[in-house]
Amino acid sequence: MNTPLFSSHSERLPALKNTRVDFAVQVLLDHYLEPLGVNPFTAYVNTLMDFPTLETGTSRTLFEETLAWVEKQSPPTYTQGISNVFSRRYSFAAEDRLKTLDLIAFEKIVIDVVASLTEKPAIDLSPRPLRPLTAEDVRGALKVHAPNIYPEGVYVTSFIDHGPGRRMVLSSERLVEYLLGHFKNDVIPFHSKGSHQGIYTVGFSGEERHLHPQLITPHLNDLVIRIVPDFLG
Structure with missing residues (x-):
């Protein structure tokens, strides 16, 4: 076995959907984020509570954010300027924005992950x-x-x-x-x-x-x- 067990992503995805949703999200996120050098557990989507006061209302890791949208079976709905991707939790400082991933690019990734896991036959979203x-x-x-x-x-x-x-x-x-x-x-x-x-x-x-x-x-x-x-x- 000097090559992977799956010959392609299209072969791997149906098998992945037979696992558990938290693991499946992590595998798919890694596919997109690893080449960018982004760790989904140490990068955050931070959202302002009251624009333009710059007081952050919510802060979730990229993993938590993606998993939440998959569980909703819905694509994300972000507002540019209200949410962005940062290296520090609850920060909205320009110096803490990720250099290799912006909100628009992350939104596209989440849309792809949601579609991959919820298109029929969809992954089982129940606790397993x-x-x-x-x-x-x-x-x-x-x-x-x-x-x-x-x-x-x-x-x-x-x-x-x-x-x-x-x-x-x-x-x-x-x-x-x-x-x-x-x-x-x-x-x-x-x-x-x-x-x-x-x-x-x-x-x-x-x-x-x-x-x-x-x-x-x-x-x-x-x-x-x-x-x-x-x-x-």
Whole structure:
């Protein structure tokens, strides 16, 4: 599996709509925002309460904002000058506006996400908790959907910065235990690109020679998309 489990976005989307809406929104937002270097959890749509006093009435992360419109099954309705996209919560200062994403561009992204998830067959918007699972449940699902991967030899390793150009291992878990730990907390893990996480064949290693030959971090999203529907209540 040195390529993703899905050959195209059109193949991936129906499978994604069988997962849970919070996870699906995160996956689709990452598709649009990652190339811009924008984190949907640390960027905000801030809206003035009383123009032109510049007193901010509401402030929601891009993730919260997009999820809310998906749950309404409605495209967003923003007013230029009343709302904008910022790097700080509740700020309306010009210096805090995002440089790579403005309100019009974000509105188009939200419209696309809403349309993708609500066009028939639409994603289930009801709360869908993960059912109680065991390691054998996860191992069995991986065997079905990734039969060429030996899960006991896959470690998900996280890092933290440790000085300029250096990083230190924060945690390292076998794939089954890593996924199960999230699932037990009713969390569907999302994996973004970057140097903060990697897939290795040796636990607690950050050496290039121990990188997994078949899996990279974004592949885990495709694995999760495949296995999670069977685990939802």
